Amino acid sequence: MTNNVTTTVLDLFDLHADGVYTLGYRLLGDRHLAEDIVQDTFLSALRSILSYRGEGPIEAWLYRIAYRTAIAQQRKRRDFPTDPVDMIDLAGAGSADVERSVLTLELAAALDRAIQELTPPLKAAFILRQIEGLSTRDVAHVLDVSESSVKMRLARARATLRAELKGYL
Amino acid sequence: MTCDELDALLPELLDGHITDEQRDAALDHLATCNNCRLIVDDLTTVNRLYEEHGRLHITPEARERIRRLLEP
Numbered sequence: 001m002t003n004n005v006t007t008t009v010l011d012l013f014d015l016h017a018d019g020v021y022t023l024g025y026r027l028l029g030d031r032h033l034a035e036d037i038v039q040d041t042f043l044s045a046l047r048s049i050l051s052y053r054g055e056g057p058i059e060a061w062l063y064r065i066a067y068r069t070a071i072a073q074q075r076k077r078r079d080f081p082t083d084p085v086d087m088i089d090l091a092g093a094g095s096a097d098v099e100r101s102v103l104t105l106e107l108a109a110a111l112d113r114a115i116q117e118l119t120p121p122l123k124a125a126f127i128l129r130q131i132e133g134l135s136t137r138d139v140a141h142v143l144d145v146s147e148s149s150v151k152m153r154l155a156r157a158r159a160t161l162r163a164e165l166k167g168y169l
Numbered sequence: 170m171t172c173d174e175l176d177a178l179l180p181e182l183l184d185g186h187i188t189d190e191q192r193d194a195a196l197d198h199l200a201t202c203n204n205c206r207l208i209v210d211d212l213t214t215v216n217r218l219y220e221e222h223g224r225l226h227i228t229p230e231a232r233e234r235i236r237r238l239l240e241p
């Protein structure tokens with residue numbers, strides 16, 4: 001049983017470590033804290049996976065843990081300054097894309113700056129729906145809000161991002 | 170369909186979750202309204218940019234370290 005549980009969580013880790021890291025980093029603006037979110041999320045998943053009842057996709061269950069972990073961390077840190085230089089550097093952190101063109105790096109930096117303009121609830125809704133590809137229903141489950149609230153957050157997030165990225169559209 | 174009606178339908182339109190009837194009405198409106206077409210084009214591009222470039226990657230070192238913590 002323990003081995004099955006571990007295997008399931010390791011499979012989830014291989015598939016979603018980057019997604020949880022993305023959510024953690026976007027919400028907290030710090031790579032080390034984002035790594036802590038990944039670690040805490042998957043250790044928590046390992047401890048509690050037997051309580052998962054199949055009430056939705058398992059990735060929604062996982063992101064719910066990740067979101068709550070990140071929000072708890074955010075509340076601990078009343079202010080969490082983000083360093084724009086660090087963010088530009090992080091646009092491709094850890095990926096084997098050192099040969100990215102200057103244009104791509106500029107674009108990635110612009111996307112980072114734009115998304116930092118969103119409030120945490122808008123950010124989380126947009127990341128989960130648009131980057132991680134969860135359904136609106138599953139995003140609602142992760143964030144513990146209604147589907148209509150998710151739609152409203154997505155609309156606001158997209159409008160803000162459109163304004164921030166005007167020069168790239 | 171009016172501009173306001175299209176605006177209300179935007180989340181479903183961008184996510185592709187609309188009926189054939191709604192899609193036809195939206196396309197009819199977009200064919201004649203430059204402003205709405207611009208908004209839809211921009212938002213479609215925003216979505217695409219983040220789908221392609223929005224995901225970050227944990228470092229291989231951190232991935233390996235955390236994975237080891239999860240192993241039995």
